[in-house]
Amino acid sequence: MPPATEQAAVAIQTTLGKPTVPSIAFFLIIVAITMLITYWASKRTRSAKEFYAAGRSISAFQNGLALAGDYMSAASFLGIAGMVALKGYDGMIYAVGWLVGWPALMFLIAEPLRNLGKFTFADVVAYRLKQTPVRIASAVGGILTVLFYTIAQMVGSGSLIKLMFGLPYEVAEIMVGVIMLGYVLFGGMLATTWVQIIKAVLLLSGVSVLMLIVMSKFNFDPGALYTAVAGQYGQAALEPGGLISNPIDAVSLGLALMFGLLGLPHILQRFFTVPNAKAARVSVLYASGFIGYFYIIIPIVGFGASALIGREVIAQIDKGGNMAAPLLAEFVGGTPFLGFIAAVAFATILAVVAGLTLAAASAFSHDIYVHVIKHGKATEKEEVRASRIATVIFGVFAVLLGILFKGQNVAFMVGLAFAIACSANFPALTLSIFWKRFTTAGAVSSILTGAFLAVGLIIISPTVWEDVLGNPKGSALFALKNPAIVSMTASFVVGWLVSLMTREKPAEQMFEDEKLRTYLGVGAE
Amino acid sequence: MAKKTVQNVLDSAQFKALVTKRAKVSTLLMIMLFVLYYGFVLLIGFNKPFMAQKIGESVTLGIPLAVAVIILAWLLTLTYVVWANAIYDPEVEKLRGQLFD
Numbered sequence: 136m137p138p139a140t141e142q143a144a145v146a147i148q149t150t151l152g153k154p155t156v157p158s159i160a161f162f163l164i165i166v167a168i169t170m171l172i173t174y175w176a177s178k179r180t181r182s183a184k185e186f187y188a189a190g191r192s193i194s195a196f197q198n199g200l201a202l203a204g205d206y207m208s209a210a211s212f213l214g215i216a217g218m219v220a221l222k223g224y225d226g227m228i229y230a231v232g233w234l235v236g237w238p239a240l241m242f243l244i245a246e247p248l249r250n251l252g253k254f255t256f257a258d259v260v261a262y263r264l265k266q267t268p269v270r271i272a273s274a275v276g277g278i279l280t281v282l283f284y285t286i287a288q289m290v291g292s293g294s295l296i297k298l299m300f301g302l303p304y305e306v307a308e309i310m311v312g313v314i315m316l317g318y319v320l321f322g323g324m325l326a327t328t329w330v331q332i333i334k335a336v337l338l339l340s341g342v343s344v345l346m347l348i349v350m351s352k353f354n355f356d357p358g359a360l361y362t363a364v365a366g367q368y369g370q371a372a373l374e375p376g377g378l379i380s381n382p383i384d385a386v387s388l389g390l391a392l393m394f395g396l397l398g399l400p401h402i403l404q405r406f407f408t409v410p411n412a413k414a415a416r417v418s419v420l421y422a423s424g425f426i427g428y429f430y431i432i433i434p435i436v437g438f439g440a441s442a443l444i445g446r447e448v449i450a451q452i453d454k455g456g457n458m459a460a461p462l463l464a465e466f467v468g469g470t471p472f473l474g475f476i477a478a479v480a481f482a483t484i485l486a487v488v489a490g491l492t493l494a495a496a497s498a499f500s501h502d503i504y505v506h507v508i509k510h511g512k513a514t515e516k517e518e519v520r521a522s523r524i525a526t527v528i529f530g531v532f533a534v535l536l537g538i539l540f541k542g543q544n545v546a547f548m549v550g551l552a553f554a555i556a557c558s559a560n561f562p563a564l565t566l567s568i569f570w571k572r573f574t575t576a577g578a579v580s581s582i583l584t585g586a587f588l589a590v591g592l593i594i595i596s597p598t599v600w601e602d603v604l605g606n607p608k609g610s611a612l613f614a615l616k617n618p619a620i621v622s623m624t625a626s627f628v629v630g631w632l633v634s635l636m637t638r639e640k641p642a643e644q645m646f647e648d649e650k651l652r653t654y655l656g657v658g659a660e
Numbered sequence: 661m662a663k664k665t666v667q668n669v670l671d672s673a674q675f676k677a678l679v680t681k682r683a684k685v686s687t688l689l690m691i692m693l694f695v696l697y698y699g700f701v702l703l704i705g706f707n708k709p710f711m712a713q714k715i716g717e718s719v720t721l722g723i724p725l726a727v728a729v730i731i732l733a734w735l736l737t738l739t740y741v742v743w744a745n746a747i748y749d750p751e752v753e754k755l756r757g758q759l760f761d
Contacts, residue, residue, distance in 0.1 A: 227726045228704060234730050235697045238737045242686040242693070246744075358716050365718035373720045374712035375704045382705030389701050413749065420741045427734045431727055647670060654679055655752050657759065 150470050151452065151461055152301045157474030162300075165333070165482050166314060172329045176322035183518045186323035187254040187497050191660070193328055193408040199421020202405050204331030205490040206396075206422070207338060207429055209483045210291055210549060215430070216463075217456025219437025220449050223364070223372030226437055228379065230430040232389055236396030237423035241416065244397055247568045249406045249415035250652050250659040255494075256403040256560065257502045260567045260582075263645035265575040266506050272582040274502040276559030277400040279586055280552050281495045282536075284399075285488065287548035289537030292484040298458055299477040305538055312534035315489045319496070319526050324408055327489045334486035337479045339425060345460065345476070346432045348467040349439030360435070363442040372441070384615050388550075391619035395553030398560030401494035412656050436460055443467070492529050499525035547598045550617055554593060558585030558622035566630050568653065571646040573630070574639040581630025588625055592618035669759055678751050685743055689736050696736075700729045 180186050193201065211233055219226030252258040257273035289308060296307035318326045353359040364372050379385040396402060406415045440449060440459040444466055452458045461480070465473035500522035505513045513521070559582045566573045566581065592613050593599055600611040615621070651657045669675050704711055704722070711722035 224720070224722055224726075227723065228701075231697070231700065231726050231729050235693065235733050238693050238733050238740075239690065241737050241740055242689050358719055361716075361723070362718045370712075370714075370718060370720075373718060373723060375708050375722060379701060379704045382702055385701050385705050386698060389698060393697070413745075416741055416744055420737050423734050423737045427730045431730055434726075648666075650670060650675075650679065651666060651759075654675075654682065655756055655759075657756060 149452070149462060149465055150473065151458060151465065152298055154300050154302075155470050155474055157471040158300060158477045159474075161475050161478035162481055165337070165478055169314075169318065169326075169330050169333060169482075169485075172333075173318050173322035173326040176326035176329065180321070180323040180325055181519070183254070183501075183515055183522070185325065186519050186522055187404070187493075187501065188407040189324040189328050191408060191410050192325075195409060195414040195417035196421055197328065197332060198405060198409050198414065198418035199425065200335045201328045201331040201408075202402065202418060202422035203425040203429070204333075204335035204338070204486050205401055205405060206426060207335065207483065208288060208487045209295055209480050210287070211430075212338060212342070212433070212483060213295065213457040213460055213480060214455070215433050216437040216440065216460040217449065217453070217458070219434045220440040220444075220459035221446055221456040222376060222378075223368065223438075223441075224374055225376045225378035227434045228375065230434055232392040234423065234427050234430050235389075236393045237419060237426060239393050240397050240402075241419040241423070243565060244568060245406060245415050245419050246412040247653045248403060248564075249409065249412045250654075250656045251568065251649065252403075252407055253660050254404070254407055254501045255497050256398075256400055256564055257498065260563050260578060261506075262567065263642045263649060264567070264573075264578055264639070266511065268575055268579050270502045270506045272579045273560070273563065274498045276398075276555065276563070276582045276586050277498045277502075278495055279590070280398065280556045280560060281400055281491050281498070283548045283555065284401075284552035285491045285495070285533050286536050286540055287545050287552065288484065288488050288491065289533055290540045290543065290545045290548075292488070293537055293541065295457065295480060295484070298453060299461060299480065304541055308534050308537040311484060311488060311537075312530050315485050315492060316527065316530040318485070318489045319492050319530070320523055324404075324493060327486075327493050328405075328408060330482075330489055331486045334479070334482045335425065338483055339429060341464075341476055341479045342429065342432055342436060342460075344472075345464055345467070346435050346439075349435060349443070349463070352439075352443065352467070357435075360438055360442060364438050367442065368446065372438075381615075383620065384617065387615050387620035388617040390623060391550065391553045391557050391617050394557035394561045394619070394623065396556075398556030398558075398564065399552075400498060400556075400560070401490040403564075404494050404497060405490075407660075411659065436463060439463055488533065492526060492533065495529045496522050496525040499529070544603050547593065547603065550598070551589070551593050554589040554617055554619050554622060555586055557619050558589040558626045559583075560585075562623065562626040562630055566627070566634075570631075570634075571643050572634050572638075574634045574637045574642060576637040577630045577634030580633040581626045584629040585622055585626030588622035589618055592622055665759055669755055672755075672758075674751070675755055678748070678755070682748060685740070689740055693733060693736055696729055696732055700725065 215230050260273045261269040293304040293307045440463040449459045464476040504521040563578045563582045595612040597611040598616050600606050713721050715721050
């Protein structure tokens with residue numbers, strides 16, 4: 136529709152995509168502060184416990200904020216605002232799905248995880264099983280999850296930074312990689328935690344201010360905002376649309392979102408940074424409060440953007456609607472506020488990628504290097520050195536993969552990460568904590584079944600087979616967009632059947648002993 | 661600390677009751693979470709007109725329901741924390757006390 140586009144181009148003038156003084160200033164301030172913190176943290180990061188778990192010195196409130204900072208990615212901030220702006224109510228359904236994993240995390244595994252684990256979730260899966268095979272399998276599941284999540288973040292961040300600051304894609308990738316490596320390499324978990332806390336505070340306050348300004352334009356009457364949206368785009372904008380057309384697909388996606396959280400290595404690792412199970416518990420309450428609040432106000436920002444700026448303009452600048460929130464910020468607060476929001480989005484990307492890199496490095500160094508290669512007999516110094524080497528390797532890989540996948544449609548990769556997390560990591564973790572008869576063979580087969588089914592089924596699903604690989608519509612061999620309902624169930628069933636066929640007396644005996652640690656925290660690290 | 665004491669605590673009715681109680685509370689809350697979230701998703705899947713009905717000038721029922729799912733899910737989390745702080749933790753302290761004196 137050329138006329139609409141021309142009209143839209145006249146309707147708004149934006150500095151989006153050009154580096155402005157405020158955006159660069161805010162960006163430099165954030166980088167300066169976080170680098171100072173990294174310098175401070177580097178003096179407190181010598182032992183393995185400090186590198187992986189910030190010396191277990193993080194308070195429940197701090198960890199709650201850091202969990203929120205680790206979880207609320209640029210994809211959810213910019214993506215959900217854009218989805219609500221362009222598609223209306225369907226974006227809200229999506230927002231709800233991102234919260235519901237948190238209560239499940241609390242009820243099922245937060246406390247036992249903290250009591251049983253040391254540095255990685257594989258510590259818990261392997262606690263009473265044979266170390267080598269379980270560590271290798273857990274590391275495969277963990278690293279695959281983190282890898283796909285990282286690719287999605289890196290590709291998304293390159294294009295977002297290009298859209299907001301006008302930097303070339305490759306330069307943006309390298310900048311994210313270098314700054315993030317600075318945090319993780321020198322400041323370990325302590326610096327990563329504070330980067331995540333700062334990002335969470337900035338993001339929550341930035342979006343709150345944006346929401347308040349939007350509401351002030353409608354005299355703080357939500358009804359007026361929705362009436363304005365309905366007036367421009369029809370009542371359909373406020374009704375469920377095509378997102379849930381197939382209930383089985385919707386339930387499958389819901390399972391992946393809910394239980395995927397319980398298998399995200401970078402989120403699980405955060406629970407080892409608090410002093411005890413009680414702090415772990417309270418930190419989930421804080422985290423779910425912050426995240427719930429965020430997902431309640433983000434749709435208001437999205438609806439506000441569609442009412443005040445218009446869908447045509449938003450879609451014209453970015454087809455996916457990702458620039459809805461920044462455009463709205465500029466519309467209501469001018470260039471300085473846009474600069475602030477752009478810098479916050481950048482900080483968001485850095486914090487999430489730093490958390491992912493630390494999780495991947497921990498899986499390499501703690502699970503593979505220390506427990507598989509050195510059979511648990513590495514010195515503190517060797518372990519920290521290995522984790523730093525792994526950090527650099529993973530950081531370089533993240534940048535290279537980001538550049539390699541430039542321009543590719545990687546939206547499905549976050550879904551894939553959640554599918555692997557809920558199919559490979561979550562079943563083994565839960566069975567290991569709660570089921571006495573779980574065996575080494577059961578754990579390994581459950582993890583591998585979940586990982587390979589999740590990847591395989593996504594490849595032959597409409598999302599990849601048709602949308603990414605370009606095969607004709609209807610040719611996908613697997614009908615569901617998200618495989619969780621099949622792959623997660625299969626992982627549980629295989630883990631259960633194989634465990635029943637094998638018997639591991641020492642593991643069963645240890646299950647009784649570990650109960651003291653699981654439930655009372657006796658002997659917990 | 662003698663191994664027997666550990667075994668005594670593990671075998672005690674009090675410890676077993678605590679483990680069962682925790683399982684019951686988390687299962688119950690988990691079921692409530694499932695009903696809440698999948699109820700919402702399936703309601704959209706099977707009864708769009710219900711979600712699309714207007715409850716104001718243009719606000720649809722689906723909008724406050726989505727917000728309610730988030731708030732209720734958080735309240736379930738809060739319920740667990742209140743229960744664990746008020747009931748679970750004191751019992752844990754009691755059992756730990758038996759172990760170390």
